[in-house]
Amino acid sequence: MNPSIPTPSPLPPRPKGFSLLEVALALAVMGLIGAMTFPLLSHLLTQQKVNRAEIILESARSEVLGFAMRTKNLPAAITSIGHQQDAWRMNLEYRLSTDVGVQNLCTFFSETTGETELKLDRSGTTVENVAFILVSSGPNRLLQTNLLPDTVVIPDPGTEVDGKRFDDLHVFMTMDYLRTRIDCP
Helix, strand or coil: CCCCCCCCCCCCCCCCCCCHHHHHHHHHHHHHHHHHHHHHHHHHHHHHHHHHHHHHHHHHHHHHHHHHHHHCCCCCCHHHCCCCECCCCCECEEEECCCCCCCCHHHHHHHCCCCCCCEEEECCEEECCEEEEEEECCCCCCCCCEECCCEEEECCCCCEECCEECCCEEEEEEHHHHHHHCCCC
């Protein structure tokens, strides 16, 4: 080596890992992505539970029909069927027509006109001659359906009820349909 040419001193070793600025930038980007996807994910999860609750209600409706076909009676309480809670683990509400009660359906059909006083009022449209109705309190877990003794009033979806958006889910069965499914002599 030539002593007149100075040799460059080696660079100091670079520390391994990320700088504070790089970590902060990565966290900020991840936070933005999370903030953008959370509402979508939240909506999808709620919709999935609504779909599950609708399936549970339809299953409960089928179970009530199966009970009636087997015993020729409507169940006196929801505890007589398998599905008793909705997707939010809230108890389903079961309203049975007081005209039918727990009497034998074949007797009811043969000794009466087969009509009940229980009505369902949905958005101003009345469904008469209802045998029973099953109601889930929906995502807000607040039962907003008005379960009067002879009329069940269901507000329009999205209507404000008690300061919350109405989101109850329901299924029902009319006596006319029930009569076609019950094998009476």
